[in-house]
Amino acid sequence: MSHYHQLLNQCESLELTRIRELLPMSLDEATQNEKTHVDWLCELTAQELTYRKKERQRKTLVRAMFPYHKRLSDFDFSFQPSLKKAEIQDLHTLRFLDTHDNLLFIGNSGVGKSHLAISIGMECIDKGYSCLFITSTELVNRLSRAHKRGTSDTLLKKYAGLSVLIIDEVGYLPFSREGSNLLFQLINLRYEKKSTIITSNIPLSQWSEVFGNKKLTNALLDRLVHHSKLIQITGSSYRMKAYSDQKELSKNTARNKTK
Incomplete structure (x- = not known):
């Protein structure tokens, strides 16, 4: 076996995926341009590092379980005049992570709460933070199943260790007593250690109806609100706007056909 083919095999064994892929072309280029060994190796290893960074981000993005990928640039601020654009842009600098602040997006269904939470979550992944997006119902169901199996401590520790946890749709369905406690x-585990982002369609004053225990709700809110930024969205629903636009488009299409 030639040293060249041995080198390819060694790259594969060392999981130097990008270097192995670029090696033939890189050797040709180095020969033609008379690059030094140091310059050649420096460029090749830089390509490997870039590839690994992108792969880590891709895998982290998959694990985040976002239902869709939307950025801040996709958000229509003109439709939500109650929001201060500068304030939302500041959240995307991720300064709130330094002080472990929580973000609470409160507003009616369809006003863009999840969109903003996801856009911040994607920004976190771009900067190398771990993140998970999950509905409150699914989160409580997972914790409850783990509790029945006797593995809730392990799962709680896993979720507590995430840099950013996005809990979506708090308030759509009430929780059981066990679910509320979990x-x-x-x-409590994340309090003052990690940042949690929550979206809810009901005001904080009504959360006791969801958790079914006023004392527990007060204790939970105390930990969430202590270090937090509350973003209230009072505008109209994007979904209803899209529905109205589509309906109007259908009417116009029908009119044009009859002409």
Whole structure:
């Protein structure tokens, strides 16, 4: 076996995926341009590092479980005049992570709460932070199943260790007593250690109806609100706007056909 083919095999064994892929072309280029060994190796290893960074981000993005990928640039601020654009842009600098602040997006269904939470989550992944997006119902169900199996401590520790945890749709469905307790444990574990982003369609004053225990709700809110930024969105629903636009488009199309 030639040294060249041995080198290819060694790259594969060392999992130097990008270097192995670029090696033939890189050797040709180095020969033609008379590059030094140091310059050649420096460029090749830089390509490997870039590839690994992108792969880590790709895998982290998959693990984040976003239902869709949307950025801040996709958000229509003109449709939500109650929001201060500069304030939302500042959140995307991720300064709130330095002080472990929580973000609470409160507003009616369809106003863009999840969109903004996801855009911040994607920004976190770009900067190398771990992130998970999950609905409150699914989160509580997972914790409850783990509790029945006797593995809730392990799962709580896993979720508590995430740099950013996005809990979507708090308030759509009430929780059982066990579920409420487990969610409180998770919030307590993350308190002043990690940032949690929550979206809810009901005001904080009504959360006791969801958790079914006023004392527990107060304790949970105390930990969430202590270091937090509350973003209230009072505008109209994007979904209803899209529906109205589509309906109007259909009417116009029908009119044109009859002409």
